[in-house]
Amino acid sequence: KLSVRLTKVANYVPEGARMADIGSDHAYLPCYLAKNLKISFAIAGEVAQGPFQSAEKNVLAEGLSDKIVVRMGDGLEVIQPGEVDCITIAGMGGALISSILDSGRDKLDSVKRLVLQPNISAISIRTWLLANNWELIAEEIIEEDSKIYEILVAEKGDPAKPYMEKKEEGLLLGPFLLKQKNETFKKKWTLEKKNWQRIYQALEGASETAETIEKRKELLDKIRQVGEVLNSEE
Numbered sequence: 415k416l417s418v419r420l421t422k423v424a425n426y427v428p429e430g431a432r433m434a435d436i437g438s439d440h441a442y443l444p445c446y447l448a449k450n451l452k453i454s455f456a457i458a459g460e461v462a463q464g465p466f467q468s469a470e471k472n473v474l475a476e477g478l479s480d481k482i483v484v485r486m487g488d489g490l491e492v493i494q495p496g497e498v499d500c501i502t503i504a505g506m507g508g509a510l511i512s513s514i515l516d517s518g519r520d521k522l523d524s525v526k527r528l529v530l531q532p533n534i535s536a537i538s539i540r541t542w543l544l545a546n547n548w549e550l551i552a553e554e555i556i557e558e559d560s561k562i563y564e565i566l567v568a569e570k571g572d573p574a575k576p577y578m579e580k581k582e583e584g585l586l587l588g589p590f591l592l593k594q595k596n597e598t599f600k601k602k603w604t605l606e607k608k609n610w611q612r613i614y615q616a617l618e619g620a621s622e623t624a625e626t627i628e629k630r631k632e633l634l635d636k637i638r639q640v641g642e643v644l645n646s647e648e
């Protein structure tokens with residue numbers, strides 16, 4: 415059975431998509447989508463030998479070799495220009511996901527939708543999308559096995575549209591998640607805030623250098639910003 419996390423990602427893959435799942439590991443996501451007849455074609459990309467072999471084995475065992483090709487390579491280099499209209503990248507840090515998209519920018523011409531699931535640092539992805547003409551169109555935040563995950567969906571459009579109000583908060587917390595402010599969101603940012611406060615206090619004991627002063631100011635800003643969002647009742 416597919417995890418709740420990957421099921422949420424799967425829900426955002428359009429019907430009939432030709433997709434690439436980058437960093438596919440066991441290829442669970444494309445296999446699930448192909449079995450449910452939701453996609454017409456998938457590339458499962460992997461940069462590491464073990465996960466690549468596990469993907470190949472699963473695709474074969476599920477009898478899905480006519481729909482899913484498993485390719486070894488770094489990021490979007492497994493895609494030929496024009497081959498796919500949707501890309502999923504899940505289960506990595508936001509900085510890595512952004513750098514994969516950035517290095518493969520020439521492969522994005524035919525792509526209509528990105529479905530991205532960072533484990534940390536969703537802000538890196540939002541910042542990259544904003545700078546590269548991808549409009550964030552939906553977000554989700556979920557908890558599974560005591561871990562909190564965010565899912566970001568983007569299409570080509572007006573990248574600034576989601577950030578008309580509260581840009582800084584939007585980039586950090588997610589413009590859609592910020593509006594919705596559900597219990598999982600509150601839990602995540604309450605924990606983050608506690609963590610920043612802990613680091614801030616530890617830095618109070620450290621010697622004052624330009625660096626620690628800057629770091630403390632940064633932390634204080636974030637603590638204040640997130641505190642305001644968590645405390646406001648709208």
Ligand code: SAM
Pocket residue numbers: 420436437438439440459460461462465487488489490503504505506514
């Ligand atoms: N996408 C699956 C999921 O969400 O369950 C697997 C996530 S797994 C934690 C991350 C996978 O990404 C690993 O199998 C790793 O080998 C692969 N990976 C990391 N960097 C990559 C890159 N630059 N190109 C392709 N795959 C990469």
